[in-house]
Amino acid sequence: METTEIREQLQKAVTLSLDLAEKQIADLFLLLQKGFFVSACVGCTIHDFFIEQLGLSPEYIQSRIQGIFLDGKPADDLEIAIIRDGARLTLSGTMPGLVGIALRRGPLAVFRHSITHREAGDYGYSGEGFVQLKLLNLLMKDMGPELLRKGIYIQSTDLAEYLGNLPTGFWQECKSVSLDGAQVAPEMFQKGRWIPASEMAKFSVAPG
Amino acid sequence: MDKILRIDMSGAGGPQVNEVPIGEYAGLGGRALTSAIVSKEVPATCHALGSENKLVIAPGLLSGTTAAMSGRISIGCKSPLTGGIKEANSGGQPSQVLARLGYAAIVLEGKPPTDDLYKVFINKDGVQISIDNSLKMLPNYDLIDKMKSEYGDKKIACISIGPAGEMKMCSASIACTDMELRPARHAGRGGVGAVMGAKGVKVIVLDDTGMAMRSPKDPEKFKAANKIFVEGLTSHPVTGEGLPAYGTNVLTNILSEVGGYPTYNFKQGSFDGASKISGETQAETETARGGLATHGCHRGCVIRCSGVYNDKDGHFLTKQPEYETVWAHGGNCGIDDLDTIAMLDFLDDNYGVDTIEMGNAIAVAMEDPRAVQGIGVTYATSPMGADHTAGYAVAQNVLKVGGDVDALKPEGQVEISRNLQIATAAIDSTGMCLFIAFAILDQPETFQAMLDIIGAYSGTEFTADGVTELGKKVLTMERDFNARAGFTKAHDRLPGYFKTEAFPPHNVTFGVTDEELDKVFDW
Structure with a gap:
């Protein structure tokens, strides 16, 4: 999908918010592995995006984020690689296997030199935009709660399918659901009953 | 582990059991031992399913001790799949149990004159071999259920083949039972199950009741090193968190x-x-x-x-x-x-x-080495064939094997692949799981603890240089076997289309030259 098309869809997104018990947030983590969108100030380095926009500490970045992929390519130098409008950034907290080690920053980066991200050109457009994020494995539980509280944009069909597959008990524990500002019954999201009215949804949680 | 159990299946009166001292193979375990025996005793040009091939089952050097992660078993032979030497590695319980029974290896030799199917039972009292044709074509889970009913389910561990092994199929594996006595761990690569089938052995049942844990020469140093080693594994994000959570x-x-x-x-x-x-x-x-x-x-x-x-x-x-x-x-x-x-x-x-x-x-494919080309170097040149575990034990920046490598230069792939293959061959010989690689890569103290465990076990000082020498020794034996089997540098190549057909989404081709591949084993 083109950047302009995605931007249009984000502007038309329905808003869905769940009021949940804190422990229920973990049931939503797998939603984050396929990819979602966040509003961002683009035209900055990955390092600045992490620190200034995601609020991560340098220690956390160094110790917990083992795999960083910008538009599908391993990014080694976070202070050079630039996040442009519509970029896809995938983050992994664990990278096993020989191939996993090769994809990390480190001595085996040479093993995948032909697919390594190389920065060329200027910063491009700088200002309000969006970034597609994918959070994998350990980073789902680390970074997921805060991002879900702030709200993420996600393909409505993916969200509807995911919510529809959650067990009945999840919806029984859910305190309330707000769809485009109106309170609705949680049951309407079970077993694929919800048919989204737009391509994209802004999804957030409010643990009580 | 000072003895080898040799079972010659070709006797007219039935299999002949010979328990012999480890002799010239002393100090070797796991892959080092399987490759040493195959390289020395198996004619390289023999038929892999014939009487001259041998199936060697060897616990690692540290198996049967309290060393963490030391339950890997090596199964070696001439491969019916690749035509070269093979070591297939498996987890499960048999490595620990076989080591505690005192055997450095079981060697199945010869070829039975009939199509009878044999069952081998080993415990502290010795070895029993019997014909059991009721086991023919039993799948592994049914077979193990039957073994449980015969031998009990408390202390045994089993090494077995399914119908594919009996049929001598080149993809046949050898199953090793896990802690729940399920035949769920497999020495999968290279068709080793077909060789076990060719020997006419359906299952080896091991029972270490009455046998003690193997003791290191220096128990205090061993215990201290093992503690540091475990702490290193459990504190590392891959071995302590990622792999346990997601596999x-x-x-x-x-x-x-x-x-x-x-x-x-x-x-x-x-x-x-x-x-x-x-x-x-x-x-x-x-x-x-x-x-x-x-x-x-x-x-x-x-x-x-x-x-x-x-x-x-x-x-x-x-x-x-x-x-x-x-x-x-x-x-x-x-x-x-x-x-x-x-x-x-x-x-x-x-x-x-x-x-x-x-x-x-x-x-009809395999993990693609065009995107991560250094792995392609390993696939092309490993004496084990294109095996994803052949260049796995990453300790390059700790070992500095062959000197430092400039990670920014593609030429470094050859040198790193060489170092990885050396380190892997060494670790495969200890009985330790290759997944320790992540912790020893990042944490020098964990790597040192591993060296100390081996040193304390054998009562000698074991250094990084010792790891390198062991790995080179194993690879040299294996390369020598393959050369005698007819392999040349022409076999150290990936298929030609890897160089010409771009692989989406990055549209890359394999760019390491033949001349560079030929340098992998220059040491």
């Missing part, structure tokens, strides 16, 4: 993201259904169904990267499918349903075939 299949999402995931018989490197079969989804599914997302394949494992996969009704279906199984039966076949993949994993284990060979027989 090796955590790689599915990552490889699909970078375009290196086998998909639709390698027509592409990213799979749209990756998130449906990812390690993250798999772990959640296992937990929700009452299975286990964290489970060790043998006692003494602290990483516990395996799991228990139940069906939708909560009944055991198979052990947690590994990354290679998931891509081979999943993405590469266009399947994005975990239950289907899990069922295929069970069927592979039950009939005794390697999941990678089976998945690829359907999809």
Whole structure:
């Protein structure tokens, strides 16, 4: 999908918010592995995006984020690689296997030199935009709660399918659901009953 | 482990058992021992399924001790699949049990004159071999159920083949039972199960009742080093957190993201259904169904990267499918349903075939080395064939084997591949699981602890140089065997289309030259 098309869809997104018990947030983590969108100030380095926009500490970045992929390519130098409008950034907290080690920053980066991200050109457009994020494995539980509280944009069909597959008990524990500002019954999201009215949804949680 | 059990299957009056001192092979274990015996005693040009080939089953040097992660077993022979030397490695309980019974190796030799099927039982009192044709064509799970009813289920461990091994199929595996006595761990690569089938042995039942844990020469140093080693493994994000939580299949999402995931018989490197079969989804599914997302394949494992996969009704279906199984039966076949993949994993284990060979027989492909080219160097040159574990034990920046490498220069791939193959061959000989690689890569104190465990066990000082020398020795034996079997540098090549056909989404080709590949074993 083109950047302009995605931007249009984000502007038309329905808003869905769940009021949940804190422990229920973990049931939503797998939603984050396929990819979602966040509003961002683009035209900055990955390092600045992490620190200034995601609020991560340098220690956390160094110790917990083992795999960083910008538009599908391993990014080694976070202070050079630039996040442009519509970029896809995938983050992994664990990278096993020989191939996993090769994809990390480190001595085996040479093993995948032909697919390594190389920065060329200027910063491009700088200002309000969006970034597609994918959070994998350990980073789902680390970074997921805060991002879900702030709200993420996600393909409505993916969200509807995911919510529809959650067990009945999840919806029984859910305190309330707000769809485009109106309170609705949680049951309407079970077993694929919800048919989204737009391509994209802004999804957030409010643990009580 | 000062003796070798040799069983000659070719006697007219039945198999002949000879228990002999370890002799010239003293100090070797695991892969070092299997490769030493095969290289010295098996004619390189023999038929892999004939009487001259030998099947060598060897616990690692540290197996049977209290060293963490030391339950890996090596099974070696001339491979009916590659035509070269092979060591296939497996977890499960047999390595620890066989080591405690005092055997450095079991060697199956010769060829039975009849088509009878044999059962071998080994305990502290000795070895019993009997004909049991009622076992013919039994799948592994049924076979082990029968062994449990005969020998009890408390202390035994089994090494067995399924129908594929009896049929001498080149993809046949050898099953090793896990802690729950399930034949779920497999020496899968190279068709070793076909060689066991050619020897006429269906199952080896091991019982170490009455046998003690093996003792190191320096117990205090051993205990202290093991403690540091375990702390290093449990504190590392991969071995202490990622692998226990998600298993090796955590790689599915990552490889699909970078375009290196086998998909639709390698027509592409990213799979749209990756998130449906990812390690993250798999772990959640296992937990929700009452299975286990964290489970060790043998006692003494602290990483516990395996799991228990139940069906939708909560009944055991198979052990947690590994990354290679998931891509081979999943993405590469266009399947994005975990239950289907899990069922295929069970069927592979039950009939005794390697999941990678089976998945690829359907999809006709293998993990692609065009995106991560350094792995391609290893696939092309390893004496084990294109085995993903052949260059795994990454300790390059700790060992500095062959000097430092400039990570920015592509030429460094050859040197790093060489170092990885050396380190892997050495670790395969200790009985330790290759997944310790992550912790010893990043934490020098964990690497030192591993050296200290080996040193304390043998009562000698074991250094990084010792690791290097051991690895080189193993590789030299293996390369020598393959050269005698007719392999030349022309076999150290990837298929020609890897150099010419671009692989999407990055559209890269394999760029390491033949001249560079020929330098891998220059040391």
